[in-house]
Amino acid sequence: MQQLEINNLRVAIGESEIIRDLSLTVRTGEVHAIMGPNGSGKSTLAKAIAGQPDYRVTGGGVLMDGENLLELGPDERARRGLFLAFQYPSEIPGVTIADFLRAAAQSRSPEGEELEATDYYAKLYEKMDLLDIDRSFTSRSVNEGFSGGEKKRSEILQMAMLEPRFAILDETDSGLDIDALKIVAHGVNSLRSPNLGVLVITHYQRLLNYIIPDFVHVMVQGRIVRSGDKELALELEEKGYDWIRDHAEEPVLV
């Protein structure tokens, strides 16, 4: 078993500290959900782990199988097996999904070894069928003119192709109608395996009806204030985030 270990992490944007002493361990085979109100630092956590240069780590560590990820560039982290599904994926004009994914796959091949095109396309089409994605999708520019649902399906398609060991899904449910949500959740569920650890970040409990988590953590003001099983999500849905604020295990600073 492998693990993604977040130890006493502190992250700042500019001068303001967003993540304040956060610790969490995700093992392969597990699905963790982080829930929290707007501004609690959920997305900051995701981007800091992935290596977004605007997010400054001021303390603590992130280890993947004992290796300090914070010393690696974002591309190296990804090649080690980390994946971030973006809440707002960037548009890359003029770069097709096929070329983009091929470059990503190529970057994981040993030095000097060309990716086998036939194998690559066979795998791509298999994953696209799984996510109910039309073949013409591959010749479109990355995220350009995509609907909300298409963007999220594209993120999950990338995850399926790149076969990470740890995946962080940042508000993958935002902007999706129920049908699109089901398709995306189905895609994620089909990728669940003993070799993959998943961290699902969401504002709403709804997604967790379709991607059933093993653990649920509630995040408020940059730290995890409560952890539990999937029942915690339901309780939270019922009682609202104020309930957590009122019953935080330790005092929450404003």
Add this chain to the structure above:
Amino acid sequence: MSDNTAVLEHVKESEASEAQPTTRTILSGPAEDTPDQPTWFRQQREQGWQDFSLLPNPTRKDQPWRFSNVDVLNLASYQSGNLPSDHDRAQILEQSVALDGKSGRLIFANDHFLERDVLPESLRKSGVIFQPLERALTEHEGLVRRYFMTQPAALGSAKFAALHRAHVRAGAFVYVPRGVELDLPIEIFHWLADENVAVFPHLLLVADETSKVTVIEHFRSVEKTRHGFACGVNDLIAGHGATVKYVCTQRWNENVVALQINATTVERDASAMSLNLHLGGAYSRFESLSRLVGEGARSDLLALSVAHHKQEFDARTLQDHRSPHTTSDLLYKNALSDRSRTIFGGLIRVERHAHFTDAYQKVRNLLLSDDAEANSMPGLEILADNVKCSHGATSGQVDEEEMFYLLSRGIPEIIAKQLIVAGFLDEVIGRLSNSLIGQHLRDLIADKFRLDATRAAIAA
């Protein structure tokens, strides 16, 4: 040899005659006459030389040369070239391959005709002419004379157009008669082979009423470091209702100084599209004059430059609307690395009677280095009413969010940059709507990046 002889399709002709070695510099006088040249051609050659001698050298103070590095235009060391060595010739013939499908092909090196693939018999029978200029001068004298360099070099290079007139000998004449359509492109290769050689590539393309043709020219160097000078002229004439596409891939080596002077004339309801891909040269200037002379005429002006090291690409354009209901659309994109420079000076001019004109001009610069420099001088001169015109030039850097997105997929920074740049340029290639040529252009751009990637790897 004549096109009327029974030549099988795909037959190759070669006219690599034994040329006597000459080392005349191009500033010592016009090119020597050959016996079969018509008198008018010899006269205009003399005239070209006189004009060249009288016209002043450009300076940066001249508006059409603003920002240009005119110092590179010292032409004293350049000379006319000899037929390349057997070794170089073999290499040139082997490498004069670009597209999978073509209607015909001409290959020149050092301004000497090397070889050609003649057009299929069906096209020859329908009257399509595709010949080396020298031969067309005798076999189709009337047609050539009617169109040969009739447009003024209005964008600053009158002196160099005159030099071209004085020295021109290699190039192609293409004539497509009324109603004839060519499905596959015509290809023309011009190579520079030896040190300090000057070439004067010429293309005269006349597409008669409602005909359709695509021509692609390739400018290449045999070797990576030899100095050279290229001074080309191409005249494109799209007759009533004709559709002309012209593509040029400029890949001279990076010690070559290049000038290319284009004039496109678009007649009633005709449409002309040109795409120039600029990759090579130390200094490469491109002047493009598009004249919309008949109602309903349309001209698309497309260009791409990928500049690195200390390369300089200098583009000057004029979209000249001379009739009502005409459309022109210019899209130029430059990607600049290292200490490279680009210059764009472009004018849309709508003449007094050219009402209901649509004219667009868009220049986009992607700066990949803090030391790169993009200069843009867009301009409008509108004398008519009821016109829709827009122009704009922008410069930007790689978007950091886009970059992070690619990195987060494991793509190394250098490859991510290549993808973003290729994507940035792809809009222009897409406008061509020709997958065969489009793929070739993408490959050439990727090749240039590969060289840079190798360089980066060695440096690391």
